[in-house]
Amino acid sequence: MILNGVEIRDSFAEAFPMVGTRLIITADTPEWALIAGRTTTGFATSVIGCGCEAGIERTLGPEETPDGRPGVSLLIFAMDFGSLKKVVPLRLGQCVLTCPTTACYAGIEGGKRVPLAKTIRYFADGHQISKKIGGSKGEGMRFWRLPVMEGEFVCDEDTGSVDGVGGGNFLILARSRGEALKAAEAAVAAMMQVPGIILPFPGGVVRSGSKVGSKYKGLFASTNDAYCPTLRGTVPSQLPDTVGSVLEIVIDGVSFEAVAEATKVGITAVCALGAEGGVVAIDAGNYGGNLGPFHFKLREIMQGAGETA
Amino acid sequence: MSGVSLKPRAPFEARVDLSGLTPEVTGPLTLRELEHKEVPCGGRRVKLAELFFVEGAPDGVLLIEIGDVRLDGVGAGMTTGELIVDGTVGAFAGRCMSGGVLRIGGEAGDFLGSEMSGGRIELAGHAGSHAGAAGSGSRRGLSGGVLVIGGDAGPRAAERQRGGLITIAGNAGEGLATDMIAGTVSVGGAIGPLMGRGMKRGTIFVDAVPELPAGFVDTGAHELVALRLLARRVPELAARLQGWTKARRIVGDTLIGGQGEVLARG
Numbered sequence: 111m112i113l114n115g116v117e118i119r120d121s122f123a124e125a126f127p128m129v130g131t132r133l134i135i136t137a138d139t140p141e142w143a144l145i146a147g148r149t150t151t152g153f154a155t156s157v158i159g160c161g162c163e164a165g166i167e168r169t170l171g172p173e174e175t176p177d178g179r180p181g182v183s184l185l186i187f188a189m190d191f192g193s194l195k196k197v198v199p200l201r202l203g204q205c206v207l208t209c210p211t212t213a214c215y216a217g218i219e220g221g222k223r224v225p226l227a228k229t230i231r232y233f234a235d236g237h238q239i240s241k242k243i244g245g246s247k248g249e250g251m252r253f254w255r256l257p258v259m260e261g262e263f264v265c266d267e268d269t270g271s272v273d274g275v276g277g278g279n280f281l282i283l284a285r286s287r288g289e290a291l292k293a294a295e296a297a298v299a300a301m302m303q304v305p306g307i308i309l310p311f312p313g314g315v316v317r318s319g320s321k322v323g324s325k326y327k328g329l330f331a332s333t334n335d336a337y338c339p340t341l342r343g344t345v346p347s348q349l350p351d352t353v354g355s356v357l358e359i360v361i362d363g364v365s366f367e368a369v370a371e372a373t374k375v376g377i378t379a380v381c382a383l384g385a386e387g388g389v390v391a392i393d394a395g396n397y398g399g400n401l402g403p404f405h406f407k408l409r410e411i412m413q414g415a416g417e418t419a
Numbered sequence: 420m421s422g423v424s425l426k427p428r429a430p431f432e433a434r435v436d437l438s439g440l441t442p443e444v445t446g447p448l449t450l451r452e453l454e455h456k457e458v459p460c461g462g463r464r465v466k467l468a469e470l471f472f473v474e475g476a477p478d479g480v481l482l483i484e485i486g487d488v489r490l491d492g493v494g495a496g497m498t499t500g501e502l503i504v505d506g507t508v509g510a511f512a513g514r515c516m517s518g519g520v521l522r523i524g525g526e527a528g529d530f531l532g533s534e535m536s537g538g539r540i541e542l543a544g545h546a547g548s549h550a551g552a553a554g555s556g557s558r559r560g561l562s563g564g565v566l567v568i569g570g571d572a573g574p575r576a577a578e579r580q581r582g583g584l585i586t587i588a589g590n591a592g593e594g595l596a597t598d599m600i601a602g603t604v605s606v607g608g609a610i611g612p613l614m615g616r617g618m619k620r621g622t623i624f625v626d627a628v629p630e631l632p633a634g635f636v637d638t639g640a641h642e643l644v645a646l647r648l649l650a651r652r653v654p655e656l657a658a659r660l661q662g663w664t665k666a667r668r669i670v671g672d673t674l675i676g677g678q679g680e681v682l683a684r685g
Contacts, residue, residue: 136644177647213644239620239678241645243565243584243603243653251652255645264644 111409113377115385116392118408123373123394126402128157128187128276129194130364131224131269132167132217135206136181140169146212147182150205154186155311158331162188162197163276163362165308176215177264183217185308187276187362191222194271199229202265207233210260216251216269227254227265240267275404278361278369281319281337281393282380283353289388290355291315293380297359300379306368307361319358322397334395353390366404374411422480422501423453425471427488433461435470438492438511442481442500442519453477489528494521497538510547513540514554516564529573530554535583537564545570548592551585552578561585561602565655574611577604580621586655596623599679603649605659618672618679624659628667628683635671640685643668 111118135150137143147166154164163186170181186201188194206214207230214226231238234256242252252267282297284290298314301307309315324332335341336348337356349356359376363369377392394408423445436459445453454468467473475482479500483493489509494502497519504512507525514530517537526544533554550572551561560579567586568576574592577585581600586607593611596604596618605624615623616632628637643666650660665685671677 176651177644178651179644179647213648237678239622239680240601241603241622241649242563242582243649253645253648255643261641262643262645264648 111412113381113412114383116381116389118377118381118412119391119393121394121408122396123277123279123406123408124396124399124401125275125277125279125369125404125406127404128163128189128274128362129191129271130185130187130274130362131194131198131221131271132364133184133186133198133202133206133226133269134170134175134181134215134217135184136170136175136177136179136213136215137209138179138211140180142209142211143179143181144169146206146209147184149209150201151184151186151308151310152205154201155316157187157189157276161193162186162201163308163310164201165310165314165362167305167308168302177213179213185274185306185362185364187274187308187310189276191271194224198224198269199226202226203230203233207256207258207263207265213264214266215253216266218270218272221271221273223268224271225268227256228267230265231256272364274362274364275366275369276362277402278363278373278404278406279316279319279358279395280373280377280408281395282357282359282389283337283349283391283393284355284357285352285388285390287355290357293383293387293389294357294359296379296383297376301359301361301372301376304368304372304375306365307363307372309359310362311360314359316358316360319356319395322401337393348393350390358395369404370406370411373406373408377408377412421476421478422482423450423473423475423477424482424484425467425473426484427471427486428469431460431470431488434489434491434509435460435465436491437483438495438514440467440481441494441497442479442502443498445477445481446479446500448477450475450477487525491528493523494519494540497521507544513538513566516540518564526570531568532561532564532566532585533557534559534561535564535566536562537583539565539567541567541569543569545589546572546576546587548573548575549578550576550587551580551583552576560599567655571608577602580604584653584655586659596621596679599623603653603656605656607659615671615679615681617675617677619675619677621679623679623681624656625681625683628669629681631669631681632672634674634677635669635681636673638668638670640665640667643682646682 151164167183175181256263319334320331457464485506491509495514510528513532529547531550553560562582571589577596580602590608598617666682669681
């Protein structure tokens, strides 16, 4: 399949199940909400080393947030619910509670409950105040008010969770590093408009795509040598001579459909730059179908996107 | 018409207690079964048809067109459905209610919504004493749900309240929220001098800093994000909290180690 001179390879991205949750963080100003969001999702690129994958889903206007202040929506994913339950309160306590003017609210209603203030309320040393309005016993949402030096930290007791998808991806094979980066930036800008997904890596882009395993004992992953241009000829390479640089976009989402939609939007944005923009091909990372049950087949996803020879 | 309607045949000779005659009870019955259902009237039990014209089709709605006759226990024990009273009710309306909606167009007697744990009561007029409070001998005031009083509330409203929301558009009598354990109360008018005495937790919204019992400590005026949140999440408080950027926070009752708060527009 060729789109605007870019080859869409007959490959698929292999993704795996994750458990995720959404937090809504608000602050007095959009800047402080963003600072809280970035801090909370910092060092959360890959579960391999960080324990979770997190990112800012989108920014929120005052009319969209529970307290009428500007905010951000975050998604945090972990490999299982137990890990999610541990990692969310840690990040909440270290990065949101500490950040001036912030408040934190549940962003998902259903699913198993992930503790928020339920855990960190004890920081208030007995001065915490809970409030639950309406509903019968066991119904409704409870929030907590924790006195802090700057004023008061307001936080929902817990939030819901979803069974999500982690590790959706595609690879941009370009002539040069500059052209690969430009294409990746275009993809990220377009994909961030898709609801329900995050791109957890720096700026949404990964340069160190990996393969499973390593020659070194104890390492789970190592550089994806088949896609390293500087190794062409020394390993079984997947890269033609025209490719000088490869970047990967990794996608986590709240559903298969959200990841598929983001993949389509991203590849479309890359292909809009076309061969003239230095993009040679689009490929995807997979491990023969052994890593996870979710397969995002590139050509199926891009079906009807305006194929040209 | 949807639901069942009850209209008195004649003025009652004794107090009638409708406790337990709720939409979930009347819904499954046929009209004939409903007419034969007995309710306490004075010292005896009387068939409903002897007291009321029973009309309509039983479902989740019960309409009582009662005028000024004060029936006791209207909506007591409700768990679901809708009960509408076109008129005034006596004591214990909505007592121990845990769900559904009770709308009263007139006034209510004592113990309206006492020991209520869920659902919603909307009263257009004034309420008697002990609205949303603990019943006699009980330690449990309103613990969930919403009680909206369009007029004044008599003494001891919200006594021992431990959750949920009570809004009083008018004045609150003496002893509002005494021994309150948790929950939220909003008063639009004047309050009595014993408000919040013995209060452990909970929040009381008032317009101006009131005279409070000893044991309440003024912590100053503060910007509270919780005000914004409550204004958005709780429709009953939206109008009340409109424009509140700060609240004067008075904490008490410290004489018993309480951490309740009275919030006045700051």
